[in-house]
Amino acid sequence: MVKKIVVIGGGFAGSHISRKFDKDKDFQVTLVDNKDYFEFTPSIVKVLSAPEHLKKIQKYHKDYLKNSEIIIGDLTDIIPDNKEIEVKHESKTKKIKYDYLVICSGSTYSQPFKEKNLVLPVRGEHLLEFNKILEDSKNVLIVGGGLVGVEIAGEISQNYKDKEVTIVHSNEVLMERMSVKSQVYSKKVLEKRNVKILFKEKVVKNNKEIYITDKGTKIKSDICFICTGIIPNYEFMKKHLDKSLDKRDLIIVNENLQINDFKNIFSAGDINSIAEEKTAQNAEMQAKIVVKNIKRVEKNKELKKYVSTPKIMVISIGKYNGIMMYKNYTITGIIPAFVKWFVEKKEMMKF
Ligand SMILES: Cc1cc2nc3c(=O)[nH]c(=O)nc-3n(C[C@H](O)[C@H](O)[C@H](O)COP(=O)(O)OP(=O)(O)OC[C@H]3O[C@@H](n4cnc5c(N)ncnc54)[C@H](O)[C@@H]3O)c2cc1C
Incomplete structure (x- = not known):
């Protein structure tokens, strides 16, 4: 049976995971992002004095995800017992079911470096x-x-x-x-x-x-x-998953990048509590482990551990x-x- 993966956030971690499962016939991806594009954040400093460079560092999600559902909206709640999330989408609240949920909601940085809720x-x-x-x-x-x-x-x-x-x-x-x-x-x-x-x-x-x-x-x-510095995007955790936040409001994950009590919820990138520099590279390395581990859960194989390396x-x-x-x-x-x-x-x- 095709398994449904809902990915929250289309930054470095979320877009990597969505891309990897987009072509996999065993999975159906829904990407939920509050903006309709991926942006290569490390080059934003350059764009501020050379705006013509912007088109080289942005991609619409719809242009690289050919088989996935894309919802431009804001995740507002996760109800793990129902395997369901709530998303604010065009001023309505939409409920979405999942088999696997991957939280890659990243972090907020001051304007103009990062922006949310826009096209x-x-x-x-x-x-x-x-x-x-x-x-x-x-x-x-x-x-x-x-x-x-x-x-x-x-x-x-x-x-x-x-x-x-x-x-x-x-x-x-x-x-x-x-x-x-x-x-x-x-x-x-x-x-x-x-x-x-x-x-x-x-x-x-x-x-x-x-x-x-x-x-x-x-x-x-x-x-x-x-x-x-960064501020984690964690507000949707408050209602049902408050206990899975550490004192900096980062999502606590185990070595397999799962939220401890829920083996079908993973988290990668800036938003999780892994103690390492919050970088695009690390977000992608974690995303790779999440992709492997979702496939391993399906095959009842031992999960891969995320080991932070220099x-x-x-x-x-x-x-x-x-x-x-x-x-x-x-x-x-x-x-x-x-x-x-x-x-x-x-x-x-x-x-
Ligand atoms: C100016 C600047 C320069 C940087 N330079 C470098 C560099 O040179 N090298 C490097 O490795 N790293 C660099 N970084 C860090 C790097 O950009 C981050 O580590 C990386 O973006 C983290 O990726 P992520 O996928 O975890 O989260 P993000 O890139 O933050 O993506 C998260 C996504 O989730 C969305 N989202 C958030 N909340 C919700 C919600 N409730 N519902 C739906 N969607 C939501 C956001 O809109 C966003 O699209 C830089 C950061 C900044 C700000």
């Missing part, structure tokens, strides 16, 4: 508007000097030499979870391009275009990018400069920038 043309308009504001801005403020903050500072400082870019970072080094070499290198490159970095300060309030830090520093800014991290500092890290090795310069470009090409070819 592709509107997303394009929003990014064009941001680009226009950026073009017209003299002063740019970036709150947070982690990976995203460094990448956006790198992109803007390279493409707009006349803009005054400031990063406010609460830590004493940039990208504190990365290697020391990468911290030193990113600071050196950005400062050489006249990016001002305020360490150990936090933006606490703003009055129109004046932003004020906890140390009383006032920064004038025409555009502000908030790069302070991965190559690539950070761009503009088009021709970057940092690549693997375990204790760090490479800087043009090669990482090329690798970043290549990864985008390779990833988008899968669709």
Whole structure:
């Protein structure tokens, strides 16, 4: 009998799982996403100063899922005892049954980096508007000097030499979870391009275009990018699966990426509690295990364990400069920038 897999979220994890089962005659996929497209998030920083690049990093779900049902709506509740979910779809609530449920609802990041509940043309308009504001801005403020903050500072400082870019970072080094070499290198490159970095300060309030830090520093800014981290998309868990959330609101999964009490519910990507860097690569690696394990449940085979392994991290500092890290090795310069470009090409070819 054909088994029904409902996948929540069409980001890196969800689109991978949907694609893999789309061609499998033993399964029928329903993808529920609150936007109608996949977007290669790592290249959004580039799009902000080069909006023409956008069409290269987006794909409508309907263009790569030929045999699946696609529902553009918001998951609002999961009722595991009935093997059923509720989705808000065109202002109506729709109930959908499943044999397997895979939760890949990912995370929210500040606008313009990620957006929810919209269709592709509107997303394009929003990014064009941001680009226009950026073009017209003299002063740019970036709150947070982690990976995203460094990448956006790198992109803007390279493409707009006349803009005054400031990063406010609460830590004493940039990208504190990365290697020391990468911290030193990113600071050196950005400062050489006249990016001002305020360490150990936090933006606490703003009055129109004046932003004020906890140390009383006032920064004038025409555009502000908030790069302070991710927020999990978990609201639909509250009613029936509250106990499966950890204290950070991430979905607790076992080593097979299942929610413990429900062997037919899996979760992959940014939304689950696996202790590793929340990256697109890791989301895809987890998605691969979920695909294998659903097939293994069907065949009564022992399930595969997800083992987190060190991965190559690539950070761009503009088009021709970057940092690549693997375990204790760090490479800087043009090669990482090329690798970043290549990864985008390779990833988008899968669709
Ligand atoms: C600016 C930026 C740069 C990044 N750069 C890199 C990088 O260089 N390399 C790297 O590996 N990673 C990078 N990342 C991280 C990477 O983008 C994430 O780890 C990845 O997107 C996680 O994939 P995911 O499938 O778990 O979730 P997401 O990509 O967040 O996708 C989740 C999907 O679920 C949908 N959704 C959410 N809630 C619901 C709901 N209730 N109902 C229906 N649909 C829902 C969302 O709209 C979305 O489509 C970057 C992130 C950002 C923000």
